[in-house]
Amino acid sequence: MHVAITGATGLIGTPLVARLRADGHTVTRIVRKAAEHGDRVWDPTASALDPSLVDGIDSVVHLAGAGIGDHRWTPAYKDLIRTSRTHSTELLSKAIAQSSSGPKVLLSGSAIGIYGDRGDEALDESSSLGHGYLADVCRDWEHATVAAESAGVRVAHLRTGIVLTPAGGALKKLLPLFRLGLGGRFGNGRQWQSWISIDDEVSAISSLLTSDVRGAVNLTAPNPVTNTEFTRVLGRVLQRPALFPVPAFGPRLVVGRELADNLLFTGQRVAPMALTNSGFHFQHATLEPALRHLLRRG
Secondary structure, X not given: OEEEEEOOOOOOHHHHHHHHHHOOOEEEEEEOOXXXXXXXXXXXXXOOOOHHXXXXXXXXXXXXXXXXXXXXXXXXXXXXXXXXXXXXXXXXHHHXXXXXXXXXXXXXXXXXXXXXXXXXXXXXXXXXXXXXXXXXXXXXXXXXXXXXXXXXXEEEEEEEOEEEEOOEHHHHHHHHHHHOOOXXXXXXXXXXXXXXXXXXXXXXXXXXXXXXXXXXXXXXXXXXXXXXXXXXXXXXXXXOOOOOOEOOHHHHHHHOHHHHHHHHOOOOEEOOHHHHHOOXXXXXXXXXXXXXXXXXXX
């Protein structure tokens, strides 16, 4: 299979490229500036894309977008978060629809933030969508694939949870504090954290390339945990205490109230029903074995 990937140098894209190539697929990276032979170059801020960008491609995995937690949420950065997802997805979707020899599959990024802050409510792909900035961004992000769907392309929306890898993301940021014995729950610790190991994230995307699944797909492990449980398990794996709770006012002062509340003090209790029903087998279904594997390797 010939697979094209946007966001191919990111936290998920990098191991996904390696995995697909190891499995014998031809992988083409769609990048802003070619860095290796065979890359295809695009401008995700352009007014239109030449459909030849995706000619000869069987499937596209679209992972590009500005980092959610990379900067304080100023009005300008919030606009960048939204447009880097919705506009690029719309451009790519239209190019796929217009290509005469283009992909039949589009796996397009999304996030479980689409469900909003739902407390202890159990959520799956059939659940109603939530409210708030991130929910609205994800809703528009998914809607931006409409051109490809209307052209008969199988589209799956990758509603990804907290991806655990020592190479980046939330886990990399937590490790220094916890290794010093200074880690602890965030706020009251009751917020749910729907996580997935990087290994299962990559495996799930790979499996979706050849399955018949379409529409929303929650990319989370089947056993979410509260923040209190997450920090307790991480401390145990690292053989360090996790006794220092982080009050809400601290992160709010550092990164701003809206960003802190959305990423640290709210959550979603999500089940991956679409993956489970498709027969996908999780390598890491529970948190402690996942962390032990990731931190032993990382």
